[in-house]
Amino acid sequence: MNTADLGLPVDVPSTALFTDQYELTMLRAALKAGTAERHSVFEVFTRRLPDGRRYGVVAGTGRVLDAVENFRFDADVLRFLRERGIVDEETLDWLAEYRFSGDIWGYPEGEVYFPGSPIMRVEGTFGECVLLETVILSILNHDSAIAAAASRMASAAGGRPLIEMGARRTHELAAVAAARSAYVGGFATTSDLAAGFRYNIPTVGTSAHAFTLLHDNERDAFRAQVDALGRDTTLLVDTYDVTEAVRTAVEVAGPELGAVRIDSGDLLLVAHRVRQQLDELGATETKIVVTSDLDEYAIASLAAAPVDAYGVGTQLVTGSGHPTASMVYKLVARAESAGAAGTAGTGGEGAPLVAVAKKSSGGKTSIGGRKWAARRLDSHGYAEAEVVGTGPVPDELADRQLLVELVKGGEVVAREPLDAARDRHAAARANLPLSATQLSRGEPVIPTEYVHEGSGS
Amino acid sequence: MNTADLGLPVDVPSTALFTDQYELTMLRAALKAGTAERHSVFEVFTRRLPDGRRYGVVAGTGRVLDAVENFRFDADVLRFLRERGIVDEETLDWLAEYRFSGDIWGYPEGEVYFPGSPIMRVEGTFGECVLLETVILSILNHDSAIAAAASRMASAAGGRPLIEMGARRTHELAAVAAARSAYVGGFATTSDLAAGFRYNIPTVGTSAHAFTLLHDNERDAFRAQVDALGRDTTLLVDTYDVTEAVRTAVEVAGPELGAVRIDSGDLLLVAHRVRQQLDELGATETKIVVTSDLDEYAIASLAAAPVDAYGVGTQLVTGSGHPTASMVYKLVARAESAGAAGTAGTGGEGAPLVAVAKKSSGGKTSIGGRKWAARRLDSHGYAEAEVVGTGPVPDELADRQLLVELVKGGEVVAREPLDAARDRHAAARANLPLSATQLSRGEPVIPTEYVHEGSGS
Known part of the structure; x- marks a missing residue:
């Protein structure tokens, strides 16, 4: 080597x-x-x-x-x-x-x-x-x-888990060190496989918009993901229309669906709507993960929202302004x-x-x-x-x-x-x-x- | 390896x-x-x-x-x-x-x-x-x-050379990539030896305040540096009193002194004073290098100052705000x-x-x-x-x-x-x-x- x-x-x-x-x-x-x-x-x-x-x-x-x-x-x-x-x-x-x-x-x-x-x-x-x-x-x-940025974000998140996903926003090896520092500061997991490999930090990740766009329609994409990764996977529901995607997601995965991820829009508003829809569909245990240029302030502003986990990228690996x-x-x-x-x-x-x-x-x-x-x-x-x-x-x-x-x-x-x-x-x-x-x-x-x-x- | x-x-x-x-x-x-x-x-x-x-x-x-x-x-x-x-x-x-x-x-x-x-x-x-x-x-x-930050700094510097010296402010391997990007953006040299080794970028560097503090007095430190690195070295003149240091520097190295470096204070004012003093001492060819939290704005503000080169660290490797x-x-x-x-x-x-x-x-x-x-x-x-x-x-x-x-x-x-x-x-x-x-x-x-x-x- x-x-x-x-x-x-x-x-x-x-x-x-x-x-x-x-x-x-x-x-x-x-x-x-x-x-x-x-x-x-x-x-x-x-x-x-x-x-x-x-x-x-x-x-x-x-x-x-x-x-x-x-x-x-x-x-x-x-x-x-x-x-x-x-x-x-x-x-x-x-x-x-x-x-x-x-x-x-x-x-x-x-x-x-x-x-x-x-x-x-x-x-x-x-x-x-x-x-x-x-x-x-x-x-x-x-x-x-x-680590200082991570610590502030962890405070803002209260007990909710934080996912480090900033690798693409910083030098590829700085990213590994950033995932390590985020973990010290209170993050729960990282998307960075090298950080998992090197430091044994738990890793997570499911799919991006490209996966939905690859398939002929959202239903095919969701079915492909559920077939491969199981019902407890996290489906990304904002490629087209969120309400329709959530309906399709629960139809495909059943109420055992692990989580849905929202990556754009007014997260506070959308999270409330999605929670209500999930509950109405019987998917009361399905979690909501939000990602989209979050920083500690955005995290704090979601404290009262029905959010189960936050994914943070850019602002974490750039020290949230510092x-x-x-x-x-x-x-x-x-x-x-x-x-x-x-x-x-x-x-x-x-x-x-x-x-x-x-x-x-x-x-x-x-x-x-x-x-x-x-x-x-x-x-x-x-x-x-x-x-x-x-x-x-x-x-x-x-x-x-x-x-x-x-x-x-x-x-x-x-x-x-x-x-x-x-x-x-x-x-x-x-x-x-x-x-x-x-x-x-x-x-x-x-x-x-x-x-x-x-x-x- | x-x-x-x-x-x-x-x-x-x-x-x-x-x-x-x-x-x-x-x-x-x-x-x-x-x-x-x-x-x-x-x-x-x-x-x-x-x-x-x-x-x-x-x-x-x-x-x-x-x-x-x-x-x-x-x-x-x-x-x-x-x-x-x-x-x-x-x-x-x-x-x-x-x-x-x-x-x-x-x-x-x-x-x-x-x-x-x-x-x-x-x-x-x-x-x-x-x-x-x-x-x-x-x-x-x-x-x-x-590179974008480097390019702005290079524009602001006009034809004066820029030295990349931000390694200590960023991840050790991000620093190597930063030195490379700075060179693409128009910097002339780097202090980062790994960048010189890997990408063949010209490297520079002479001494820090620690070197002066190590010695019993500034004159001993300057003499040690000139003995080892020659008269065309760059002496750091702001550990104690700048005026006294410049006088000592020229006494020790003679008017052939390569350059003096100023790393603190009001650079515009100090550069003018030091230039005048150097000229009066006959060291008309001795250059002035300034360093100290420079960014493109600070560089631009020194356009009319008698400065021969700028060393840039933090603001370069952190993209000057971005x-x-x-x-x-x-x-x-x-x-x-x-x-x-x-x-x-x-x-x-x-x-x-x-x-x-x-x-x-x-x-x-x-x-x-x-x-x-x-x-x-x-x-x-x-x-x-x-x-x-x-x-x-x-x-x-x-x-x-x-x-x-x-x-x-x-x-x-x-x-x-x-x-x-x-x-x-x-x-x-x-x-x-x-x-x-x-x-x-x-x-x-x-x-x-x-x-x-x-x-x-």
């Missing part, structure tokens, strides 16, 4: 090239300057949530762990880098031996986050950590954006210079760390220093604040810490089934103040408080 | 699973009903451009050809489909032999399009064509959305029923075709029938109308036809280098009325006219 078979980046043999060139040129320059081995702490965080959103959802953590594990430079890649003159021979030798050997801590997948939450912390030498920036951000920014999270990966601390008075002299692990940050400019604020995070609860047990700090963790927050160990000395230590992330998200969202799931635009539902080393707690 | 190394859909051995489940269940039902072999014509088109946009850009065609070529069902995939009970044994046998054997025509990559343009036409048996819907739409919808094109894949014609009076009886190739279309509802209009398309020119040689029709092509449009043969009897016949698509796009855009490249919101720059069979021309 070969990646060429994917019709996709042929001969990209690892995740190492999902990388901006400047990561490698920085490494090259740091190796030459003798600073590449300085112990460094990078953190992933976002300065703000997408406009109007009340919480974010961490997704993609599991994929990051895979990407870090598979981040290595083989002969083809090294040849490419040499031919392009991107790095020199010393750097090529260093890359040939590359395996991440540091530590990664982070919010577990499915957890919610807020501005400033240290979603992931990567610690090791500058060289080994800086290289991971692009691929870690790609994964977290994409997957978290989708197709990317704005997470960044910043150096927040590094070993003091080897030459600085009183330091160990190597700048390696164990050397005293100095907090670093870009000067605030144009809204790009960063806070230096290795951070912890904890979610403080109110007297009712609901989240009250996201507390982010440097230095010692206050005693009262010690058991509310959010970061968990993901990679230890280069080894992944926190693999988990996708359902664990999905369950965690449901629990985390339920633990937020009720206004978290209001769809209207608002501020983050809890504030982020900073506790700086030396500022007390 | 193994797809597992990508940290991505492991063991998805082909493009066949980038498919919505209903494509397979429709096939299953059609096989059972004896209708799967009916000769069918599917077309890809969009009912409208994204709100306010004046033209669309076809991108991804080359990737579609790869995907069709690699669309096959191997043992692992068949086992998955059997275990899930998605199809029956008859269908599995059919899938095991699957190779697309039909014809595909389409707008060549880089061409512009308008509402109703038949961007791609897939013709063969219903079974072989219906399966390709999802993957074709995934590729075209994603890649065309990015992350997906809304292309659909619709059955527009099929063989008459085998039983219909006077037909050949097989419904296969050569049988008379009947135009089909879903009833218009909720704005989902489709026009049945196999279509041609041509771009009519005005007396100055500029595009005047997109003419789409069924039936014979009017003589005066015969040499202005837009669809070209891409796949013939299952064989790809239209591979081309990516530069051909890039050049084609530049030519096609230059051939539009001047208002095409206005950034303000507007209607499609030329109307789409329909010529129906029998309606004359």
